[in-house]
Amino acid sequence: MELIEHYQPEYVVRFAERKRACTCPACQKSAGDWPVTQLKLKNQQRDSLDAGCETAAREILLNPQAFVLHTSTTEPDSKQVFNTWDETLNQLCINLAVHPALALESSLYAIGVLLSKAQRYRDNDQCDPQELLTMGEQLSALADGGILDEQMRVLPPIEVNRVEALEQMGAMRLTLNLPAMQKMSMMLKLSELAVMEPARLQDRLRELEAGIARNTLLTDQPHILRNALIYKLYGECLPGPDADNYGDVLMSLTRMMFQLKMLCAMWREDNAQLTHDDVVALFSAWFNWQRGNVWKGANSADYTLLCGLSLI
Template sequence: MQIHKTLKPIFVTRFQCVGPDCLISCCRGWSINIDKKTHQKYILSPHAEIAAIARENLILQRKGKSHYSSVKLNEKGECPFIDENKLCMVHRDLGEEALSHTCSTYPRSSTRFQDETRHTMTLSCPEVVRRVLFDPEAMLIQEEEALVAGYRTNLIGQRQSVSQTQQVIHLFAWNLIKSPARNIEENIMALAQFILCLQHVNFDLHNTFADVENFYEALLNDLQNGKSLMQSDNPARSNAMKYLALSVMGTCVAKDSVRDRFILEGHREIADFLNVAELSHPAELDAKFDRIHQQWQTLCEGSCLSEPHVLRNYLLYKLYSSYFPGKNTENILRQFYRIVLDFFYLKNILSVKSMQNDIDEQVVMKTIASFSEKTMHNKSIDARMDFAIDKINGGDDLSCLLLIG
């Protein structure tokens, strides 16, 4: 027997699907795989309408039991099982137990390790975004322990237990992001400095733990006392990198619109605002980015983003869902770069968007859900993002610090 932990953030336990009131439906624009058992259930359903829809719209794939067929979307890009009230006929007439694995589990997911199971939900669902960002308790972690037989922990697909070093780094990173500070960018910069400290000691916490802990506590003290950790880099270099990052994100992310065009529209608003083709002097680009920065400050002080937990919860979610820093600490800066780049892109989209219209919770929910659909549900996205970062960083992942301010 051994102890197995189950971890669930509060937002997971409080989530409820809002069905037809969802801002971006998961029943639109996506390829839906149907397992063999569910396929037969629909085809042979006693409900004539469901059976007829299934026979016409379930396209055989035969790529294994879990991908036996796929749903052909209608001319509106919607699942044909959706009725005029935007409700699922299968759920309505056959019950939740009749849903396919894909439909019954989304937006939920879990990762099982030998000694623990971590539950989460994907931010591509707008209601998950609402639960994560706008509930002060969302990222409180509930933990349960149970004694299980040793053989039950040896399951196909499970991951090896994370190392003690990874767990300690994760806890340090968590507390640095969670700490009160002048603004959330200070928390991000504190994490960057802590990563550099870890690299300096080659992640050898066994022999250098006291020094690392002292450095971590000094960072916490600076954050809590309102001391700024931001570095005054060359603005021109910083803005040139910001423009390159925005351009690359447009190519890698914004153009891949499946369910919606919200991020694509946001990216076009940035492009229209910067209007680089019409600029005659580099100082004009600097002035544009200054305006974006000022607008971001305004948002953080007087909008739905102003509560301290909102942006902090977003970053805590990122740490939790990736179990930052992951097993390969050699890639820790690249993992950090991904977090910074995502935050930077969303920050710029919301800032520019707010210059024309008020930013409310629904706009934030749709922006993050649309962005997350592009970055969390694409098998090639990791390779594409690595390629994008290599194009941005000039061979130095630490250059992501230029995107923070």
């Protein structure tokens, strides 16, 4: 039998080597091998962890080397094929997410440009992976030359989309592993978003965006948010073989980053600083929540791509 590639990121290896079981609330409610996950395809297997576990989230987010891949071989255990088009597009998205010349926001912008072009190819039945590779090379060259950073900075602001995204956070029901008073404060802040008048929501957005700039932990350790992006791309093989609207894919990524930043800004309003423990608690709760609240749009790919870009 032909063997396939078996990928294990560093965070999976470190999690397996731990000496004590995780006792976070999510793990206490789970059984079996959780939070270990495996994406099994006919031509590769990717091991990962569910970031709803706080120990897993800590390994995924806080280690700059979390995505160093350990590669071996294994026997195939699935009939689902990750075809060359899907595999190439996923790898190019990951390449842009880790490109050393790009800030996180520029990486998201570059992924949006790539997905927009890929959508046009696909809509025209031009699913030749070589076209994607050529596009990937062009984007990498633009990144090296600083052009993508410049293009991202001159994107026209569409504040109405950001206000709407903030309002939607009012529907979040996070299971936060925090002291009671801090948990209550965070949930109140979220609930208020659902009932605010549009003008107040706009002011609230600006308050929180100013707060993001003061989150020195995230600016001093940019790998935390970048690891969240890579985790999403790697673990779900995005865009994935079942995606027919790449705008939805970009929106899911930029919406995730927007919401995680906003949660950190809300936390910072009532606390002297944002610590590693705080990040783990907030992000892990978000990943637990989003498992049952996967975003799905109802608009065209072009429109959703534009909305996704506006959340960067």
